[in-house]
Amino acid sequence: MIRLFKGAAPEILTRKGEDWTRELLAAVEAGDAERIKVATRRYNHPEVKDALKDETKGKCAYCEAKVTDVAHGDIEHVTPKSVERMRTFDWENLTFSCQLCNQNKSDKAGILDPYTEEPSEHIFFAGAFAKGKTPDGARTVLELKLNRIPLIESRNREIERYADQIEKVFLIKDDRTKELLIRGILEDLNTGQPEFVAACLAVVMQYQPKQVA
Numbered sequence: 001m002i003r004l005f006k007g008a009a010p011e012i013l014t015r016k017g018e019d020w021t022r023e024l025l026a027a028v029e030a031g032d033a034e035r036i037k038v039a040t041r042r043y044n045h046p047e048v049k050d051a052l053k054d055e056t057k058g059k060c061a062y063c064e065a066k067v068t069d070v071a072h073g074d075i076e077h078v079t080p081k082s083v084e085r086m087r088t089f090d091w092e093n094l095t096f097s098c099q100l101c102n103q104n105k106s107d108k109a110g111i112l113d114p115y116t117e118e119p120s121e122h123i124f125f126a127g128a129f130a131k132g133k134t135p136d137g138a139r140t141v142l143e144l145k146l147n148r149i150p151l152i153e154s155r156n157r158e159i160e161r162y163a164d165q166i167e168k169v170f171l172i173k174d175d176r177t178k179e180l181l182i183r184g185i186l187e188d189l190n191t192g193q194p195e196f197v198a199a200c201l202a203v204v205m206q207y208q209p210k211q212v213a
């Protein structure tokens with residue numbers, strides 16, 4: 001998980017958000033389960049999903065797997081809509097996640113919010129394994145199952161790829177070229193675009209020369 005930043009709300013949500021909320025509340029008032037279901041699903045609009053995908057670079061906001069390569073991905077409510085129905089169409093409460101993280105999170109509370117917290121203060125990586133370093137971090141790792149086998153395998157693959165690149169850079173004689181190449185790798189990770197940035201950054205940082213005091 002890495003820190004994410006909210007972009008501008010898509011036009012459809014700005015224009016329709018209030019109407020949709022009213023429609024949903026009326027359905028709740030009427031106690032009509034089918035109407036509630038239909039009204040709730042209004043957030044699932046292509047414009048909303050595209051804007052969220054831009055924000056997360058097409059990755060799951062929680063596990064950082066590239067969702068769009070293998071599945072459609074889900075619009076995810078950071079605060080579950082079952083907990084705060086009024087926030088069903090609240091742009092600030094929406095993100096994009098893979099189906100598994102979405103299912104694992106379900107309506108659980110106390111999961112780290114990558115938009116308001118710096119995840120690296122709560123979760124660290126020991127190789128491909130995510131570990132909690134605060135109670136919130138530990139809860140997030142356990143509840144979202146951030147060490148499920150396919151994730152470990154994919155993280156390992158990416159970590160190895162970066163480690164290989166850096167070890168090849170070490171064989172270059174010219175120090176300036178070496179420094180530029182390593183800086184390039186770090187800049188690439190810091191764009192947030194690659195998969196599993198948090199785990200890969202932790203490994204890449206291990207290769208930084210020790211600062212002599």
Ligand SMILES: [Zn+2]
Nearest residue numbers: 060063098101
């Ligand atoms: Zn995920």
